[in-house]
Amino acid sequence: IAQIDVGATQIDKGGYRHFMAKEIAEQPVVLGDALSHYIKGDRIVLPEALDFRDVDRLTLVGCGTASLAAYVGRYWFESLAGLPCDLDVASEFRYREPPLSPKSWALFVSQSGETADTLAALHYARDKVAKTIGVVNVGTSAIARDADIALPTLAGIEVGVASSKAFTCQLAVLAVLAVKAAHDRGRLTDAELRAHLDDLRALPGLLNQALGISDECRRLAGWLSEAQDVLYLGRGALYPVALEGALKLKELSYIHAEGYASGELKHGPIALVDRNVPVVVVAPRDALFDKTVSNMQEVMARHGQVLLISDAEGIEAGGHGARATLRMPSGGGLFQPILYAVPMQYLAYHTAVAKGTDVDQPRNLAKSVTVE
Amino acid sequence: IAQIDVGATQIDKGGYRHFMAKEIAEQPVVLGDALSHYIKGDRIVLPEALDFRDVDRLTLVGCGTASLAAYVGRYWFESLAGLPCDLDVASEFRYREPPLSPKSWALFVSQSGETADTLAALHYARDKVAKTIGVVNVGTSAIARDADIALPTLAGIEVGVASSKAFTCQLAVLAVLAVKAAHDRGRLTDAELRAHLDDLRALPGLLNQALGISDECRRLAGWLSEAQDVLYLGRGALYPVALEGALKLKELSYIHAEGYASGELKHGPIALVDRNVPVVVVAPRDALFDKTVSNMQEVMARHGQVLLISDAEGIEAGGHGARATLRMPSGGGLFQPILYAVPMQYLAYHTAVAKGTDVDQPRNLAKSVTVE
Numbered sequence: 001i002a003q004i005d006v007g008a009t010q011i012d013k014g015g016y017r018h019f020m021a022k023e024i025a026e027q028p029v030v031l032g033d034a035l036s037h038y039i040k041g042d043r044i045v046l047p048e049a050l051d052f053r054d055v056d057r058l059t060l061v062g063c064g065t066a067s068l069a070a071y072v073g074r075y076w077f078e079s080l081a082g083l084p085c086d087l088d089v090a091s092e093f094r095y096r097e098p099p100l101s102p103k104s105w106a107l108f109v110s111q112s113g114e115t116a117d118t119l120a121a122l123h124y125a126r127d128k129v130a131k132t133i134g135v136v137n138v139g140t141s142a143i144a145r146d147a148d149i150a151l152p153t154l155a156g157i158e159v160g161v162a163s164s165k166a167f168t169c170q171l172a173v174l175a176v177l178a179v180k181a182a183h184d185r186g187r188l189t190d191a192e193l194r195a196h197l198d199d200l201r202a203l204p205g206l207l208n209q210a211l212g213i214s215d216e217c218r219r220l221a222g223w224l225s226e227a228q229d230v231l232y233l234g235r236g237a238l239y240p241v242a243l244e245g246a247l248k249l250k251e252l253s254y255i256h257a258e259g260y261a262s263g264e265l266k267h268g269p270i271a272l273v274d275r276n277v278p279v280v281v282v283a284p285r286d287a288l289f290d291k292t293v294s295n296m297q298e299v300m301a302r303h304g305q306v307l308l309i310s311d312a313e314g315i316e317a318g319g320h321g322a323r324a325t326l327r328m329p330s331g332g333g334l335f336q337p338i339l340y341a342v343p344m345q346y347l348a349y350h351t352a353v354a355k356g357t358d359v360d361q362p363r364n365l366a367k368s369v370t371v372e
Numbered sequence: 373i374a375q376i377d378v379g380a381t382q383i384d385k386g387g388y389r390h391f392m393a394k395e396i397a398e399q400p401v402v403l404g405d406a407l408s409h410y411i412k413g414d415r416i417v418l419p420e421a422l423d424f425r426d427v428d429r430l431t432l433v434g435c436g437t438a439s440l441a442a443y444v445g446r447y448w449f450e451s452l453a454g455l456p457c458d459l460d461v462a463s464e465f466r467y468r469e470p471p472l473s474p475k476s477w478a479l480f481v482s483q484s485g486e487t488a489d490t491l492a493a494l495h496y497a498r499d500k501v502a503k504t505i506g507v508v509n510v511g512t513s514a515i516a517r518d519a520d521i522a523l524p525t526l527a528g529i530e531v532g533v534a535s536s537k538a539f540t541c542q543l544a545v546l547a548v549l550a551v552k553a554a555h556d557r558g559r560l561t562d563a564e565l566r567a568h569l570d571d572l573r574a575l576p577g578l579l580n581q582a583l584g585i586s587d588e589c590r591r592l593a594g595w596l597s598e599a600q601d602v603l604y605l606g607r608g609a610l611y612p613v614a615l616e617g618a619l620k621l622k623e624l625s626y627i628h629a630e631g632y633a634s635g636e637l638k639h640g641p642i643a644l645v646d647r648n649v650p651v652v653v654v655a656p657r658d659a660l661f662d663k664t665v666s667n668m669q670e671v672m673a674r675h676g677q678v679l680l681i682s683d684a685e686g687i688e689a690g691g692h693g694a695r696a697t698l699r700m701p702s703g704g705g706l707f708q709p710i711l712y713a714v715p716m717q718y719l720a721y722h723t724a725v726a727k728g729t730d731v732d733q734p735r736n737l738a739k740s741v742t743v744e
Contacts, residue, residue, distance in 0.1 A: 063635075064636065065639075075468055078470050078471055079469070083471070084458070089633055089636050091634070092607070092608070092611060092636075096447060096450060096451065101456070250641055250643055250644055254644055258630050264461050266738075267435040268534075272626055272628055302735075362643045363674075364645060365642065366638075369639060372635065372666070
């Protein structure tokens with residue numbers, strides 16, 4: 001594992017105890033930067049070559065947190081644009097050599113733009129698909145150079161090894177692309193387009209409100225830091241957010257956290273659940289909320305201790321019996337995964353601080369993985 | 373969660389301590405039954421409607437262990453037949469309402485054939501695709517009835533709640549289908565077809581040899597049963613086998629096991645690794661073996677304790693520094709995932725016995741999940 005020197009010591013923590021705390025708090029600003037780069041008024045500004053009318057399929061590839069941004073993206077591209085997606089982690093994608101349609105596009109997500117497996121995946125795909133797209137934070141990187149089109153995520157330098165603001169900015173770019181795809185493919189009226197853009201533009205403000213849950217996450221960290229195991233559950237586009245929450249907790253606090261699709265819990269993993277296993281449920285009140293509440297009740301019937309993260313309506317409707325709840329602002333429409341990244345980050349961050357682990361440089365990890 | 377009465381008390385354990393031990397040991401026989409049902413001499417015998425020449429894509433859906441059989445199937449269909457596949461757990465598939473091509477087929481895997489989410493996924497897909505296929509163990513089930521084509525897995529009644537022989541028989545049917553698809557699509561010469569069929573026919577004998585590792589798994593169970601956390605790693609078609617190994621250990625022993633693609637470990641989860649975390653590496657000596665050895669070395673450099681499961685050549689080449697090795701028979705060609713299911717089962721089984729958990733009726737689980 002090689003380490004790229006990002007000049008961490010030169011960069012200021014700006015009064016925060018850790019770079020990661022600063023980077024979490026920067027998200028309303030950098031997300032606003034990313035969105036205003038790609039959205040001008042009621043218009044999406046993307047390279048002209050990105051016309052989604054002729055593409056028959058989109059392949060999304062990344063590693064670690066970037067693969068989870070891609071996973072959220074899949075839900076958006078499929079539900080908004082009706083564009084079927086394939087998704088894989090780069091190390092599997094490159095070696096299984098999947099059949100790719102020449103009319104398809106392939107999109108690669110990487111903070112550093114140097115991730116070795118993702119770069120190799122791009123090289124595998126580029127002669128086989130109509131277009132390759134890199135969604136990268138470092139505009140001078142190999143993936144930015146080798147992709148047909150490079151889209152910057154504009155998160156600014158991220159020093160914390162565990163990604164925070166780079167993730168939400170990756171999501172922002174994917175959201176803009178999915179809305180563009182939906183519009184290009186005749187799936188949105190102009191009014192619907194405007195409504196989605198309004199939802200996106202509301203996110204920096206909502207994210208700013210969401211930062212207010214930091215104190216409550218700090219309070220919950222006492223509980224989580226005692227746990228050996230934590231499960232994270234979500235449905236739909238919140239399922240990869242649950243995966244990201246688990247990955248973040250694992251990376252920062254070394255607690256064995258694992259994410260599951262809420263509906264999969266009963267097909268095996270619920271055997272793990274007892275009173276010592278906190279179960280974090282990521283569930284804004286949406287069309288699938290009642291299903292998730294019934295999964296929560298299965299957990300509680302087995303003495304699982306639930307932390308429900310939802311909006312006011314969700315907590316009102318489903319919070320009974322939960323050990324704790326975290327109230328998120330309402331709003332954001334389909335793009336709530338961006339908002340719900342914040343409690344994932346703060347829970348992991350404060351739990352790590354409570355455990356005394358090295359938040360900005362977790363053991364065994366490197367910021368940019370430039371070997372296979 | 374509802375429980376179907378499978379008449380467990382009427383069925384004999386045949387001298388074994390648990391139904392699961394009996395069902396693991398039955399695999400050479402039932403796998404032979406399944407294979408000889410679908411392969412006669414050099415000919416694959418499947419319903420005529422299963423002509424893979426016109427299908428443009430295959431969607432594979434299941435829950436729990438059945439979803440992992442589908443996951444292995446994806447590797448086979450893509451690599452052997454060049455047939456692009458989509459894969460999802462049923463609870464996500466049915467609600468995300470993925471765009472489906474009218475020229476595609478959708479295949480649903482379920483032991484009971486009554487799994488509520490999988491049945492709902494079948495109902496979602498049936499008007500949208502050209503053909504639906506059910507791969508089920510219970511021929512009179514709802515999925516068998518509602519799919520256009522039902523293919524029995526012929527594993528016989530499975531009493532243990534955690535699936536063993538049903539999984540390997542699901543894999544056998546998927547393997548036969550993938551070979552058929554490859555042949556239909558002009559990807560195999562007659563000689564190659566025969567070679568794959570020979571590999572498949574060798575499996576019951578190889579599985580019988582593999583049963584011999586039970587004693588060694590019992591010896592290793594002392595170590596695993598002390599662990600709080602276990603990681604399972606694999607690449608390619610062995611990656612879902614690693615996922616199945618982790619699921620099995622979780623279900624039976626309540627130890628928090630998690631499976632990862634070997635190449636993903638360094639993108640986060642390696643933070644978990646210290647000397648208390650056994651890392652089970654499922655890696656026959658194949659084209660990706662050297663990559664996996666380098667992932668193992670990263671684990672060992674962080675004092676992770678590796679259990680390498682490989683063939684004689686793999687253990688010779690990569691076993692240095694591992695805490696323990698399990699030697700599997702060589703052979704089986706592309707269909708080694710069927711063989712490597714056995715150590716996954718025995719490790720979980722013996723660890724559960726060592727811990728004194730209820731092997732045949734793990735807490736919180738039901739054999740057939742007929743509610744969402």
